[in-house]
Amino acid sequence: MIEFVRNVRLWFAPAQVRKDGDTPDYRFSLANERTFLAWLRTALALIGGGFAVDQFLPDLRWGWRVGLALALLAAGVLCSLRAVNHWVRCERAMRRGEDLPVSRFPAVLSLVVAIVALAMVVVVLVGWEG
Amino acid sequence: MGGVNAPAARRQDPDRDPGLQPERTRLAWRRTTLSATASTVLAVKTALHGGASAPGLVACALCCVLWLGFLSIAHRRIRALSATATPAAFEPRRATAAVLCTMALAVCGAALVL
Numbered sequence: 001m002i003e004f005v006r007n008v009r010l011w012f013a014p015a016q017v018r019k020d021g022d023t024p025d026y027r028f029s030l031a032n033e034r035t036f037l038a039w040l041r042t043a044l045a046l047i048g049g050g051f052a053v054d055q056f057l058p059d060l061r062w063g064w065r066v067g068l069a070l071a072l073l074a075a076g077v078l079c080s081l082r083a084v085n086h087w088v089r090c091e092r093a094m095r096r097g098e099d100l101p102v103s104r105f106p107a108v109l110s111l112v113v114a115i116v117a118l119a120m121v122v123v124v125l126v127g128w129e130g
Numbered sequence: 131m132g133g134v135n136a137p138a139a140r141r142q143d144p145d146r147d148p149g150l151q152p153e154r155t156r157l158a159w160r161r162t163t164l165s166a167t168a169s170t171v172l173a174v175k176t177a178l179h180g181g182a183s184a185p186g187l188v189a190c191a192l193c194c195v196l197w198l199g200f201l202s203i204a205h206r207r208i209r210a211l212s213a214t215a216t217p218a219a220f221e222p223r224r225a226t227a228a229v230l231c232t233m234a235l236a237v238c239g240a241a242l243v244l
Contacts, residue, residue, distance in 0.1 A: 011226040029219035030151045036225060037158040040232060044165040047236045051172035054243045055179065069243045073236045080232040084225050091219070 010088045017088065021095035032090045039083035042109075046076035053120075057127075064123050068116065075112055156211045163204045169235060170197040176242045189242055193235060200231040 010017055050072035057065055082105050089101045170193050177190040203224055211217045 011222050013222070017222055023219070026216045026219065027149065027151045030155045030217070033220045034155050034158045036220075037155075037162045040228060041162050041165045043232050044162070044169045044235075047232065047239060048165070048169040048172050050236070050239055050243070051169065051176050054239075055172065055176055066243055070240055073239045073243070077233050077236045080229045080236075084222075084229040087225055088222055091222075 004085070007085050007088055010092070011084055017091055017095070020092055021097060024094040028094055029091065032087060032094070035090075036083050036087040039086070040080060043076045043079035043083060046072050046079055050076065057124075060123060060127050064127075068119065068123070071112075071116060075109070075116075079109065152211045152215070152217055155217075156208050159204045159208050159211075163201060166197060166200045166204075166232070166235075170194070173235060173239055173242070176239070186242075189238055193238055196231045196235050196238070200228060203228050203231070 050069045053072060054065060054069040057068075060068075082103075086101065086103060086105070093100050173193040174190050177186045177193065179186075207220065207224065
Protein backbone atom coordinates (compact mmCIF):
# COMPACT_ATOMS: atom_id res chain seq x y z
CA MET A 1 0.00 0.00 0.00
CA ILE A 2 2.83 2.41 0.87
CA GLU A 3 4.48 1.45 -2.43
CA PHE A 4 1.23 2.31 -4.21
CA VAL A 5 1.05 5.75 -2.55
CA ARG A 6 4.63 6.39 -3.61
CA ASN A 7 3.69 5.46 -7.18
CA VAL A 8 0.66 7.76 -7.07
CA ARG A 9 2.99 10.62 -6.16
CA LEU A 10 5.07 9.76 -9.23
CA TRP A 11 2.04 10.07 -11.54
CA PHE A 12 1.97 13.80 -10.89
CA ALA A 13 5.73 14.45 -10.60
CA PRO A 14 7.52 13.84 -13.90
CA ALA A 15 10.76 15.36 -12.62
CA GLN A 16 10.96 12.72 -9.89
CA VAL A 17 10.83 9.89 -12.42
CA ARG A 18 13.54 11.62 -14.42
CA LYS A 19 15.82 11.91 -11.36
CA ASP A 20 16.04 8.12 -11.08
CA GLY A 21 18.77 6.31 -13.04
CA ASP A 22 19.53 6.91 -16.74
CA THR A 23 17.26 7.73 -19.64
CA PRO A 24 16.58 4.47 -21.54
CA ASP A 25 16.57 4.15 -25.32
CA TYR A 26 13.61 6.23 -26.55
CA ARG A 27 12.23 3.15 -28.32
CA PHE A 28 11.72 1.36 -24.99
CA SER A 29 9.86 4.38 -23.62
CA LEU A 30 7.67 4.47 -26.73
CA ALA A 31 6.91 0.75 -26.44
CA ASN A 32 5.96 1.32 -22.80
CA GLU A 33 3.71 4.19 -23.89
CA ARG A 34 1.99 1.96 -26.45
CA THR A 35 1.34 -0.67 -23.80
CA PHE A 36 -0.16 2.06 -21.60
CA LEU A 37 -2.39 3.13 -24.48
CA ALA A 38 -3.48 -0.46 -25.14
CA TRP A 39 -4.55 -0.78 -21.49
CA LEU A 40 -6.32 2.58 -21.72
CA ARG A 41 -8.21 1.30 -24.78
CA THR A 42 -9.20 -1.78 -22.80
CA ALA A 43 -10.48 0.51 -20.04
CA LEU A 44 -12.42 2.62 -22.57
CA ALA A 45 -13.89 -0.51 -24.13
CA LEU A 46 -15.05 -1.71 -20.69
CA ILE A 47 -16.62 1.69 -20.00
CA GLY A 48 -18.27 1.65 -23.44
CA GLY A 49 -19.52 -1.86 -22.66
CA GLY A 50 -21.06 -0.54 -19.43
CA PHE A 51 -22.98 2.12 -21.38
CA ALA A 52 -23.95 -0.46 -24.01
CA VAL A 53 -25.39 -2.85 -21.39
CA ASP A 54 -27.48 0.02 -20.01
CA GLN A 55 -28.68 1.14 -23.45
CA PHE A 56 -29.10 -2.01 -25.48
CA LEU A 57 -30.57 -4.45 -22.92
CA PRO A 58 -33.68 -2.50 -21.90
CA ASP A 59 -35.76 -5.63 -21.28
CA LEU A 60 -33.54 -6.74 -18.40
CA ARG A 61 -34.65 -6.30 -14.84
CA TRP A 62 -33.36 -3.03 -13.35
CA GLY A 63 -31.11 -4.74 -10.80
CA TRP A 64 -29.30 -6.93 -13.31
CA ARG A 65 -28.91 -4.17 -15.87
CA VAL A 66 -27.53 -1.61 -13.42
CA GLY A 67 -25.40 -4.23 -11.67
CA LEU A 68 -23.74 -5.37 -14.89
CA ALA A 69 -23.28 -1.81 -16.16
CA LEU A 70 -21.71 -0.72 -12.85
CA ALA A 71 -19.44 -3.79 -12.79
CA LEU A 72 -18.16 -2.98 -16.28
CA LEU A 73 -17.71 0.70 -15.43
CA ALA A 74 -15.83 -0.20 -12.23
CA ALA A 75 -13.62 -2.59 -14.20
CA GLY A 76 -12.89 0.28 -16.59
CA VAL A 77 -11.87 2.56 -13.72
CA LEU A 78 -9.59 -0.12 -12.23
CA CYS A 79 -8.09 -0.85 -15.62
CA SER A 80 -7.24 2.80 -16.32
CA LEU A 81 -5.74 3.23 -12.83
CA ARG A 82 -3.67 0.13 -13.36
CA ALA A 83 -2.59 1.42 -16.80
CA VAL A 84 -0.94 4.54 -15.42
CA ASN A 85 0.46 2.75 -12.37
CA HIS A 86 2.05 -0.01 -14.43
CA TRP A 87 3.41 2.55 -16.90
CA VAL A 88 5.13 4.50 -14.12
CA ARG A 89 6.54 1.31 -12.58
CA CYS A 90 7.91 0.11 -15.94
CA GLU A 91 9.36 3.52 -16.71
CA ARG A 92 11.15 3.59 -13.34
CA ALA A 93 12.38 -0.01 -13.67
CA MET A 94 13.84 0.78 -17.10
CA ARG A 95 15.60 3.88 -15.77
CA ARG A 96 17.09 1.90 -12.89
CA GLY A 97 17.99 -1.06 -15.12
CA GLU A 98 15.85 -3.42 -13.00
CA ASP A 99 13.59 -6.24 -14.19
CA LEU A 100 10.19 -5.07 -15.38
CA PRO A 101 7.47 -5.45 -12.71
CA VAL A 102 5.33 -8.58 -12.84
CA SER A 103 1.59 -8.30 -12.39
CA ARG A 104 -1.44 -10.43 -11.57
CA PHE A 105 -3.76 -7.86 -13.09
CA PRO A 106 -4.14 -9.43 -16.57
CA ALA A 107 -5.21 -12.74 -14.99
CA VAL A 108 -7.65 -10.98 -12.64
CA LEU A 109 -9.13 -8.94 -15.49
CA SER A 110 -9.54 -12.06 -17.66
CA LEU A 111 -11.39 -13.79 -14.83
CA VAL A 112 -13.64 -10.77 -14.28
CA VAL A 113 -14.44 -10.52 -17.99
CA ALA A 114 -15.17 -14.27 -18.11
CA ILE A 115 -17.50 -13.98 -15.11
CA VAL A 116 -19.30 -10.98 -16.61
CA ALA A 117 -19.66 -12.81 -19.92
CA LEU A 118 -21.15 -15.87 -18.16
CA ALA A 119 -23.49 -13.59 -16.21
CA MET A 120 -24.58 -12.02 -19.51
CA VAL A 121 -25.35 -15.45 -20.96
CA VAL A 122 -27.43 -16.39 -17.89
CA VAL A 123 -29.19 -13.02 -17.84
CA VAL A 124 -30.05 -13.09 -21.53
CA LEU A 125 -31.36 -16.68 -21.30
CA VAL A 126 -33.42 -15.93 -18.18
CA GLY A 127 -34.57 -12.62 -19.65
CA TRP A 128 -35.84 -14.33 -22.78
CA GLU A 129 -37.71 -16.96 -20.81
CA GLY A 130 -39.31 -14.34 -18.59
CA MET B 131 6.36 -5.07 -44.99
CA GLY B 132 8.45 -2.95 -42.66
CA GLY B 133 11.41 -5.22 -43.35
CA VAL B 134 11.18 -4.57 -47.09
CA ASN B 135 10.95 -0.81 -46.68
CA ALA B 136 13.49 -0.47 -43.90
CA PRO B 137 16.72 -0.38 -45.95
CA ALA B 138 15.31 2.27 -48.29
CA ALA B 139 14.21 4.38 -45.35
CA ARG B 140 17.64 4.09 -43.77
CA ARG B 141 19.32 5.28 -46.93
CA GLN B 142 17.06 8.30 -47.15
CA ASP B 143 17.40 9.46 -43.57
CA PRO B 144 19.98 8.09 -41.15
CA ASP B 145 17.99 9.34 -38.11
CA ARG B 146 14.88 7.47 -39.17
CA ASP B 147 14.04 4.46 -36.99
CA PRO B 148 13.51 1.40 -39.24
CA GLY B 149 11.15 -0.03 -36.60
CA LEU B 150 8.92 3.05 -37.09
CA GLN B 151 8.42 3.33 -33.33
CA PRO B 152 7.21 6.97 -33.29
CA GLU B 153 4.73 6.23 -36.09
CA ARG B 154 3.41 3.16 -34.30
CA THR B 155 3.01 5.14 -31.10
CA ARG B 156 1.24 7.89 -33.04
CA LEU B 157 -1.20 5.35 -34.48
CA ALA B 158 -1.74 3.87 -31.01
CA TRP B 159 -2.79 7.34 -29.85
CA ARG B 160 -5.17 7.57 -32.83
CA ARG B 161 -6.73 4.20 -31.95
CA THR B 162 -7.12 5.24 -28.35
CA THR B 163 -8.76 8.52 -29.38
CA LEU B 164 -11.16 6.50 -31.51
CA SER B 165 -12.02 4.29 -28.52
CA ALA B 166 -12.58 7.38 -26.40
CA THR B 167 -14.86 8.81 -29.10
CA ALA B 168 -16.91 5.60 -29.26
CA SER B 169 -17.30 5.51 -25.47
CA THR B 170 -18.29 9.19 -25.42
CA VAL B 171 -20.92 8.65 -28.12
CA LEU B 172 -22.41 5.81 -26.04
CA ALA B 173 -22.29 8.05 -22.96
CA VAL B 174 -24.09 10.87 -24.79
CA LYS B 175 -26.71 8.38 -26.03
CA THR B 176 -27.25 7.23 -22.43
CA ALA B 177 -27.42 10.82 -21.18
CA LEU B 178 -30.02 11.91 -23.73
CA HIS B 179 -32.02 8.68 -23.56
CA GLY B 180 -35.69 9.38 -22.93
CA GLY B 181 -35.62 13.07 -23.81
CA ALA B 182 -33.35 15.97 -22.89
CA SER B 183 -33.59 16.71 -19.17
CA ALA B 184 -31.45 19.21 -17.26
CA PRO B 185 -29.27 16.57 -15.50
CA GLY B 186 -28.98 14.69 -18.80
CA LEU B 187 -27.74 17.78 -20.60
CA VAL B 188 -25.23 18.53 -17.83
CA ALA B 189 -23.88 14.97 -18.01
CA CYS B 190 -23.76 15.23 -21.80
CA ALA B 191 -21.77 18.48 -21.64
CA LEU B 192 -19.43 16.97 -19.04
CA CYS B 193 -18.75 13.94 -21.24
CA CYS B 194 -18.02 16.22 -24.20
CA VAL B 195 -15.59 18.29 -22.10
CA LEU B 196 -13.81 15.09 -20.98
CA TRP B 197 -13.60 13.94 -24.59
CA LEU B 198 -12.13 17.31 -25.61
CA GLY B 199 -9.59 17.02 -22.78
CA PHE B 200 -8.53 13.59 -23.98
CA LEU B 201 -8.40 14.83 -27.55
CA SER B 202 -6.11 17.72 -26.65
CA ILE B 203 -3.71 15.41 -24.76
CA ALA B 204 -3.63 13.01 -27.72
CA HIS B 205 -3.22 15.85 -30.21
CA ARG B 206 -0.27 17.34 -28.32
CA ARG B 207 1.43 13.98 -28.00
CA ILE B 208 0.88 13.18 -31.69
CA ARG B 209 2.44 16.50 -32.65
CA ALA B 210 5.39 15.87 -30.33
CA LEU B 211 5.85 12.40 -31.85
CA SER B 212 5.85 13.68 -35.41
CA ALA B 213 8.13 16.65 -34.68
CA THR B 214 11.40 14.73 -34.21
CA ALA B 215 12.85 11.35 -35.15
CA THR B 216 13.70 10.56 -31.51
CA PRO B 217 10.85 11.97 -29.41
CA ALA B 218 11.15 12.48 -25.66
CA ALA B 219 9.39 10.10 -23.25
CA PHE B 220 5.74 10.67 -22.40
CA GLU B 221 5.20 12.85 -19.33
CA PRO B 222 3.57 11.15 -16.29
CA ARG B 223 1.39 14.23 -15.74
CA ARG B 224 -0.15 13.80 -19.21
CA ALA B 225 -0.64 10.06 -18.64
CA THR B 226 -2.42 10.82 -15.35
CA ALA B 227 -4.56 13.45 -17.07
CA ALA B 228 -5.60 10.97 -19.78
CA VAL B 229 -6.44 8.36 -17.14
CA LEU B 230 -8.40 10.93 -15.10
CA CYS B 231 -10.49 11.77 -18.19
CA THR B 232 -11.23 8.06 -18.67
CA MET B 233 -12.12 7.59 -15.01
CA ALA B 234 -14.33 10.68 -14.94
CA LEU B 235 -16.20 9.29 -17.95
CA ALA B 236 -16.80 6.06 -16.02
CA VAL B 237 -17.99 8.00 -12.95
CA CYS B 238 -20.32 10.01 -15.20
CA GLY B 239 -21.58 6.71 -16.57
CA ALA B 240 -22.23 5.34 -13.09
CA ALA B 241 -24.23 8.47 -12.23
CA LEU B 242 -26.23 8.15 -15.45
CA VAL B 243 -26.93 4.44 -15.04
CA LEU B 244 -28.17 4.74 -11.47
